[in-house]
Amino acid sequence: MEIVMNDSILQKELDKANAYLRAKDPVEIIQWALGQAERPILTTNFGPYSASLVHAVNKVVKDIKVIWCDTGYNTPHTYRFANDLIKRFDLNMHIYSPKLTAGFRDITTGIPQINTEEHKRFTEEVKLEPFKRALKEHKPDVWFTNLRKDQSDFRRTLDILHFDKTGILKVSPFFYHTEFEMELYLQEFGLPNEKKYYDPTKVLAKRECGLHL
Template identity: 50%
Template sequence: MSTLYTEAQLQEINDSLKGKTPQEIVSWALEIAKKPLITTNFRPYEGSILHLTTSQKEDLKVVWCDTGYNTPNTYRHAEELIAKLNLEIHLYVPKQTSSHRDVVMGIPQIEDPMHKVFTEQVKLEPFKRAMSEHQPDLWFTNLRKGQTAFRDSIDIVSQGADGVLKVSPFYDWSDEQLDLYNEENKIPNEFKYFDPTKVLGNRECGLHA
């Protein structure tokens, strides 16, 4: 069972992590976690967080919730990273194929009431299923300040309503810093990425709010 932290306790934790390197943040997190995992969708800069975390815990569970709508570039990128980093992938996909959904629903526009149903099917249900099966107490994410208004309101460490502690080691890092990290560690990156549930780049994905 996850430990529930008060806002004051979370603030104290974040204050203690200010100025720490991402490597130090991951080390701290792994010391307190009993069942950590990381989720990925292989979007841009996912290679950075996957390398950072699995460098310290090679058998870290990596949950990939594949919507079925990724670009060919993303799928090739995923295969490259899985092989390069020897990732322990746990794949979760929607219960209905994208081909079937294309016939009965397609990809609804954001203002369409069916968009909520679409998002539940391709993203939220597989994610909930993954979290239910693995029951993590700590979840590594690559949330960063400046991505969305919601993400600007959290910090390195936050906690969801489910009690799972979310740790974002690169929270204060810029794209330029991650570019340098990838270059130094020879980590590939891929920018041809498509999220059918977001449409707009600054729109929250639904997993973190």
Template identity: 50%
Template sequence: MSNRLALNTATGAETLYATADHFHGLEPQDIVARALSQAVAPLLSTNFRPRSAALLHLVTRLAPDIPVVWVDTGYNTPATYRFAEALTRRLKLNLQIYTPRVTSARRAAVMDGVPSLDHPQHGAFTQEVKLEPFARALQELAPDVWLTGIRAEQTDFRRTLGVVSRGPHGTLRVAPFFAWHVVDLEDYLYEHNLPDNDDYVDPTKVLDERECGLQNLGAGI
């Protein structure tokens, strides 16, 4: 990254952070538009979980070529892979897929597969299949603004973040649907005739209300 680009990136992200309070009460589309107006290198992340089509649709209407990062852990359901393929084609996503350095087949054959949530190796498993690939994506794509689908009602930790918060590697995390509820997302899908995925599994979280660590990266990896 050139010095000039680095300066512009920092300036745009810091402007967003300095005006973070102004985002509260805005509609998601206005949040995205304001974030994109300041971003130099925005990035959108997804996992193709239930109702994920809403954010993908909203953001790509305003920024069709935005890089969309998907960390494919290798443990997604067949339905999730089909959903990802269909939605990528429909929305013409600029999908950037990042995968673990160890395949799920190799892990199953020589590393005893997926450790249970209470197993001592579960933290290392999460680091290897999700956190490291996402960190790699951030290092390679060098975004200044990270658009994410997190919402306040999901976990106690996420509730503390707000619409705009500091993310990893100098990024600014922007959550357009932060104040929305599940029913709001479902209404959005219905209004725009978007498909959904009701067969999703995340072996790093297991429980819906549990953090895998991805959103805790603001403090470093």
């Protein structure tokens, strides 16, 4: 089953594809999506349950481009976790960082309070602008991400497949997995988890940073 990758795709075609994939496991979803792709990417923040998507995609394709927008504010634990996964799966990493370092910001603006204009600018500078650079460089047509339905109210409005505002097909193979099911997946394959993750652009667990809006 295939869908036409262009701006005129009908919503019913996307709904049909989502219904088809809902009965598939993550690896089957990934295999299907790669059949639609010419320039796929995988994004990760090396946060909670990120090893699941890295592992599942790696089972299907070894050399996919892995995009990490490193804000510079990750915990030492997260950096060690990232380094371990990169080595374990020999990831084809492409790391993008803000133009200003976290150290410089610490003595100038710091991390602004959320829900302020200053924080919006901060989010744009440390995460959204680096990610826009990544998209401009790699021009992906399929984007694997680890969004899940139970993560936020906004994400409940999405599905396994959806198009972002630039026309990239976003694929979330674990979209319908609960946190308990994610734990089971990690245990089944002996994968580590990272729960000491901190995202200064979100702060609150169910708050969106803007990358997926």
